[in-house]
Amino acid sequence: MQQIARSVALAFNNLPRPHRVMLGSLTVVTLAVAVWRPFVYHPGETSPIVKTIEIDKNQLRTLLPEASEPLDQTASDDELPQDEIDQDVTAETGTHDYVVSSGDTLSNVLNQYGIDMGEISQLVKIDNDLRNLQLGQQLSWTLTDEGQLQRLTWEMSRRETRTYDRIDNGFKMSSELQKGEWKNSVLTGEVNDSFVSSAQRAGLTSAEISNVIKALQWQMDFRKLRAGDKFSVLMSREELDGKNEQSQLLGVRLRSGGKDYYAIRAEDGKFYDRTGSGLARGFMRFPTVKQYRVSSNFNPRRLNPVTGRIAPHKGVDFAVPIGTPVLAVGDGEVVQAKRSAGAGNYVAIRHGRQYMTRYMHMEKLLVKPGDKVKRGDRIGLSGSTGRSTGPHLHYEIWINNQAVNPLTAKLPRTEGLTGKDRAEFLAQVREVLPQLKLN
Structure with missing residues (x-):
């Protein structure tokens, strides 16, 4: 028995620290549930009367670790701010443009926007040339309201453009050759x-x-x-x-x-x-001095753990202690710094014309609208304000008014x-x- 205990202890100590913490927490919770039983005690009786407590599904969801996330990100007062330049220059709603860089593949370009690998595979299946994107080529695409790919346009050269439109069972390709x-x-x-x-x-x-x-x-x-x-x-x-x-x-x-x-x-x-x-102007990958554990990933088709409804998670949640300094990831202008019902204390920063970052659920704001910030400047302290059930920082990156995955997005760099x-x-x-x- 002692030999078994020593073997278990050795195996436990060899586990990575996050795994040890998780396993230890599960052990403690299991023992607590096994030992503790709520009861109502009546004097004069020789034994307590056990009282059964029923928990419905909605209450059970709030006990999950994922419940320490924003409960709902679709608040009307949290829309991306626009100005007269955005309004004057007409563009197709929901269209994103991308210039192919060295090392890019179709999957790593589209996947950062939450487009399923299954859809990407369907595109490559009907046109194998998509496996060989070339430096400087242009890609543009639109999404459906559910975050699925609606149309992809590949400008292969000045002469040829290929378009891939969604149909019932996949995609249909068409090609246009210019002769002007x-x-x-x-x-x-x-x-x-x-x-x-x-x-x-x-x-x-x-x-x-x-x-x-x-x-x-x-x-x-x-x-x-x-x-x-x-x-x-x-x-x-x-x-x-x-x-x-x-x-x-x-x-x-x-x-x-x-x-x-x-x-x-x-x-x-x-x-x-x-x-x-x-x-x-270059961006930092993370809005904090060091990298914290991700408690909830970017997911445009996310099932909200508390409400049980489909609600896109347009950013990443970091499990940071209350009071952690939140940093601007790049140079820009603060366009919103206020409190809202859903996002709590939050800040939106515009970087150039195409990029926007948002930081939500902070305990305290350190900037105001109109402030110019540099990469690494403190803009607030993390917290758990708004529709949130636990301390965390919700962080978003938007490119051309479209949310992307902050952990995989191609960020601007100052390289020449x-x-x-x-x-x-x-x-x-x-x-x-x-x-x-x-x-």
Whole structure:
């Protein structure tokens, strides 16, 4: 018996610490349930009368570990904030655009948005070429209200675009070959009222304006442009039967407050400054000094453990003690810092034009709307406010108004071009810059 006990103890000590804690907790709970029985004692009786306590399913759910999560994230006052730029530039609702980077596969691109591997496998099954994405190619897709893939568009080259539409039992592929003539054109203008209306007068379409804003999003706040600021845009447009079929932004120059800002497209489909340095401002992976245990993962089809209803979990829950400093993961502007019924004390930060992060259920807020924050700045202290049954931090990342998995999302990085790629880019810059003249 002693030999068995020693063997059990040795095996227990060799387990990883999280496993030891979990096993120990389960043992304690099991013993407590076995020993303890609630009873009502009546004086004068020789034995107590045991009272049976019934627990219904809803009460049982609140005892689960997953119950220390937000009870409901779909609160009307928790919508993503928008501004006049978002409202002026028209875009297809729910569409996400992505430029293929080195090492990307279709599965790691789509899976970060919660798209099932089964759907990804169906796409690859009908078109095996999807296994070989190339650097700089463009992907865009839309989702159904249930988070399923509705349509995927793969811009393989300037000439060919493939589209995959959902049908009853999978997806249907169609291919479009463009045969027009590509011509470069420079469009210049001066800001008089808003940038959007000024760019439209210069001859840019809504899609082209959106691309210009995205290219300069890390350098320029377009809401703060002043009358008299100037811009020059180099577009490559395909003409077919006298009409523009599609276009590609090659470079942009914007002069504001006497300073020039540049964004020039490289062969990888991304934009850099004149020296080949990256324009994006890097993000931290976690909103805390150290990484804490994940108590609930990102899940767009999550079954709420308390209500028993389907309620998408649009972020990740970290099991952090109350009072833990919460950090901004990247440079940006605080657009919301308030208390709501669902999210408790929460903060929303806009990073550039495409990225938004949200931090919920905090005990205390340390910022206010309009504050500029840097990566690593303290924005609050963690807690358990709002619809939450235990201390934790709920953290979300949104790209183009769409929630993504914070643990796997491709985050902006400040890397620039090096070696041969940089030499080729600088040669391209020498051709583009003379064309970006300001009137």
